[in-house]
Ligand SMILES: [Zn+2]
């Protein structure tokens with residue numbers, strides 16, 4: 001069951017994001033791509049009922065995925081796979097996400113040493129995650 005609809009915005013306010021089906025939890029990925037893109041710690045939540053308005057720039061980060069940011073202030077907005085409606089949104093855009101728990105954390109062995117997330121959520125190292133989600137090219141998205 002989803003939480004109530006939420007609305008968020010980027011730092012400068014030019015991009016507005018409305019989410020009709022927020023899950024009420026976030027996932028964390030410490031892979032090199034997510035770490036590089038976010039600058040440190042990458043957390044996101046998936047939703048499909050998403051309306052984004054404003055000067056959005058979509059950067060193709062791999063053959064199958066792209067990452068979006070505000071073309072005016074650079075705030076990270078979401079990542080998504082080609083041809084898939086779901087967006088993995090950045091929780092910091094929305095006030096409501098402050099109280100959402102972490103549901104999963106992957107690539108834990110790649111995390112910055114101070115980025116230890118407390119709690120008993122599911123965790124997987126790079127090897128454990130790739131064993132469960134094999135990629136033919138061995139690449140992350
Ligand atoms: Zn902005």
Ligand SMILES: [Zn+2]
Nearest residue numbers: 029030031034
């Ligand atoms: Zn990642």
